[in-house]
Amino acid sequence: MNRLTTRLALRLERYAPLRVEDKQALENEALAIRRYAPRDNLAREGNPVERIFVIVEGFASRYKLLPDGRRQITAYMVPGDLCDTRTFALPFMDHSIAALSSVHAIALTPEAVHRWESLPGLALVLARNSLVHQSIAREWLVSIGHRTSFERLSHLFCELFERLNAVGLVHSSACEVPLTQTEIADTLGLSAVHVNRTLMELRRAGLLSFQSKQLIIHDYLKLQLVSGFHPRYLYVASPDEATARAVNEDSCGFF
Amino acid sequence: MNRLTTRLALRLERYAPLRVEDKQALENEALAIRRYAPRDNLAREGNPVERIFVIVEGFASRYKLLPDGRRQITAYMVPGDLCDTRTFALPFMDHSIAALSSVHAIALTPEAVHRWESLPGLALVLARNSLVHQSIAREWLVSIGHRTSFERLSHLFCELFERLNAVGLVHSSACEVPLTQTEIADTLGLSAVHVNRTLMELRRAGLLSFQSKQLIIHDYLKLQLVSGFHPRYLYVASPDEATARAVNEDSCGFF
DNA sequence: CGGTAAGTTGACACTAATCAACTTTCGTGG
DNA sequence: CCACGAAAGTTGATTAGTGTCAACTTACCG
DSSP states (O other): OOHHHHHHHHHHTTTSOOOHHHHHHHHHTGGGEEEEOTTOEEEOTTSOOOOEEEEEESOEEEEEEOTTSOEEEEEEEOTTOBOOGGGGGSSSOSSEEEESSSEEEEEEOHHHHHHHHTSHHHHHHHHHHHHHHHHHHHHHHHHHHHOOHHHHHHHHHHHHHHHHHHTTOOBTTEEEOOOOHHHHHHHHTOOHHHHHHHHHHHHHTTSEEEETTEEEESOHHHHHHHHTOOGGGGTOOOHHHHHHHHHOTTOOOOO | OOHHHHHHHHHHTTTSOOOHHHHHHHHHHGGGEEEEOTTOEEEOTTSOOOOEEEEEESOEEEEEEOTTSOEEEEEEEOTTOBOOGGGGGSSSOSSEEEESSSEEEEEEOHHHHHHHHTSHHHHHHHHHHHHHHHHHHHHHHHHHHHOOHHHHHHHHHHHHHHHHHHTTOOBTTEEEOOOOHHHHHHHHTOOHHHHHHHHHHHHHTTSEEEETTEEEESOHHHHHHHHTOOGGGGTOOOHHHHHHHHHOTTOOOOO
16 A cells, blocks of 8 residues: 555544555545645536545635635635535536645546445545534534634634644644635635734734744643634544544444 | 325425435335424434434524524525435534424434435435535525625525525515524624614615515515525526426436 | 735724614413 | 513614725745
């Protein structure tokens, strides 16, 4: 098994353990890997759905544009995230997907998806991936609908921290988050100016620093507290549960 | 085939045509129908997922509560809408579901879902239902993130109008929308007071009236215009396409 | 090294929240 | 069927939180 497959398997296993045959199925599609530069579109609103994507490296975003040029980012895709496998059941995209950083992604055909779905282990991973992303979208509605700018920022950073941690991309409270302040603004329904000011507040409060794409969380407990963040909605197994899973690799159980 | 099954089939066929065997499968679960009064919970955040629901009559909402008691409604479920069939792949609910009006819903077990998914026609309906609801959630993020209160209200009413029309619940520009102003406020991230004032504006502008749960749209074209509403994201087939589908009942094509 | 994108800061405007009082409608039991 | 209480809706006054505009600095890329 090559390096890429190993890494991808590790990231997908955040959802459920994979068996050898599942990993083999991953490897069979590894040739379909594509590279995208920041701002490249992986898919465009209105276009037919020909491929869906598995993010192996880098950040991507789902977004919609308003007639006046404003943009709403509706989701982040980080390594180990993928599109809903049922997307082929719709005739065209309702939104666009673009790379936020340099991105490596596997582009799956309907046939490849069918092969993956026929393996119980992978099918479970794909189902949970979709459900967790729906759960995240709901939490984002809560944030934009009801939280203050301060809470929104801190909540988003908590979420990214958890999600990146779940796929091994956090090291000693630091991780790479390749987002500009404008992109964060378009995510949280705030102006870029206000995001800037709120980030200052977060820094001054000693909660985190976020410079040149590096997010460092200085006081995670307090950050969770001020933002009302509870990681349940991300369905990340706790350390204990992760251990239990690792012990019994044959099980398909989750929690 | 009894009355209930016929009506449900009609509403599900907004996604794709159903064959006789699909409708038979619906009928087989009709015994699992339950009735809920307004405010009753169909499912609660944190609870294990034992049943998923198909709304046959009435309105339900998905919502999350904040620690201070504020509520964000993240989705409406109208007749013909159902929960994602993969929900069983997660150990607990990340949100709650409550009846907004008096509701008739079929409660499906994992086994029933499995039987439905094994029929290609029904499986397609279930897949599209999930994808359309994900698309709606994205559009709601756009609304809450970027639209003014006036645009949010009018956009929401356009959406409800289209969705109810797609399942035959609009008659001469009027439909029943059993929402209070407070519930609309909790949906759109506005205060109830501001929703009230904005509704006045909409009335005064001659666009619609909304009294005692009756929504009447007086100028749908203008309402779409002022709200930036485009029905694409709802994936409702246009009249022509619906006709084409009706002609060729055996096809599983969509658009 | 120059140009552009990203980030920073201040002044000001405005949308929508809050608080409070009041009216109307609805549901329910006497 | 009416009366009562509670929920829903309405309106005004005031305030808080963010958006907008503009100028400027810093960082990045070819």
